Amino acid sequence: MNAARCRARQGRRVRIAAGIAAALAWTLLLGGTGAGEAPAAWDLLFRAIAADRKVSYRGTQETELFAGGEARRSQSLVLHRAPDVLRIEYVAPPPLAGLVVQEESGLQRILNPAGELVRAAHPWRPGQGEGLQARRLLLLRVNYRAELQGRGTVAGRPAAAAALVPRAAGNPWRKLWVDEATALILQNEGYDATGRLATRSRFTAIDFAPRFRPTDFALPAAAGADPGMVHPGPGEREAQRLPFDPLLPGYLPPGYVFEEGHLMEHHGVPALHLAFTDGLNTLSLFEAGATASAPAEALSMHQGDGFGMVLRWAARGLAFTLVGDLPAGELRKIAGSVPGAEGIR
């Protein structure tokens, strides 16, 4: 057998193996993996994910954060022009009125109520977002069960409810109401690691045949804007280097994997954002050179306000910030597995 035929056969074997792997992955995504699994629930959720880009709408949304026995409420106007222009403008309560988040073709800008640009993010890796999303969906399938939970009405529209229940006890989870006609998520409830309702966002009115005006997505000119947190654009990324060697955690909670890392700057100070995911929830580890604003104490932990848990510490000349909706013990274990932080328990 000559070399060319050998290579052809090898190439075919690789393609067959890749095809089998892809088929298994697709089966895992859409098929049932255990007793009680509801393929219809996964179908509903995946349609909802796709609808996020397909459906244009204009609506008003109410958001509630539950913490310390209290609820904080806000209202916002939400406009989405398919596939990739989204604007969220907070209108209440007064301190937030005027806060605008606008995304257009991957470029995200956030303006505070004073109209100042506080964040500008360029597309990090055009085209790679889809690969990351596919990976997330696979993880979601592996780490969560989807359960249909009946029907209801949201914003006057019939909706089907589905819950994403973690296979590992003690993880946050989510319940979603999906519009039966468009598959858009009309109501989204987040439950924390203890099973307590932590957040709720729901449309109170929605129009799926919006007529957008050119001014609907206009942003005020942000003269002399210093966005604070910026991400290098594609042309600038290669010129940037971290001034320190990053340190990685040796431990992750069950189901979590490393997703991606990227550079950022805050007022000129370079930092590294490492993102981890279990398919539904995100865990972030930030590393920056220790400055005057670095935590002076060896360790501090904060919880509340709907953001889960924040753990901060300094070690080996770096300042670390760990953020995630996980129990305090888990965050400590993650932090303690970062070289130089072995004393954290």
Add this chain to the structure above:
Amino acid sequence: MVCPEFAERLSAYLDGELGEDEREGMAAHLTACAACRVALAALARLGDLLRATPAPPLGEDLAPGLLAQVTAPEARLRLRWFGHGRRTAVAAAGLVLVLAGASALLLWRAGPPEPGPVMAGRPPAAAEPYLREHAVYAAGQPLADRSSLLLTSFGRGAER
């Protein structure tokens, strides 16, 4: 996440210190619980690493210093309660060393003291940019609740 009702006994299970009923219960649980299996494997690995690390030598003057303390006149006076003479003093010194070693071992097994309680409320302002970055990143993921994530990250009125 490790199951709370089994977490405290994982170490004892690894060391073969559980009674028969407890050991069987733990084994049955481990066959069903991946999180506890991962934790047990991590404990076992930690033990391997520590056993492979040479124990730091005691300071050269530690033992003689201890012996000097227990053989000092005041110590000899106290030791007379328990016995007589140099043999008793040496035995007492040995006991002190054993107790010191055991205490060190217990401290090592228990780990450093807890860093402190979780504080309710937002962290210092220096952490706000990272909270926002986390929230904005998480808000872009499938099925995320964008509005609440963005609200938590800008809950302080969106200072820059």
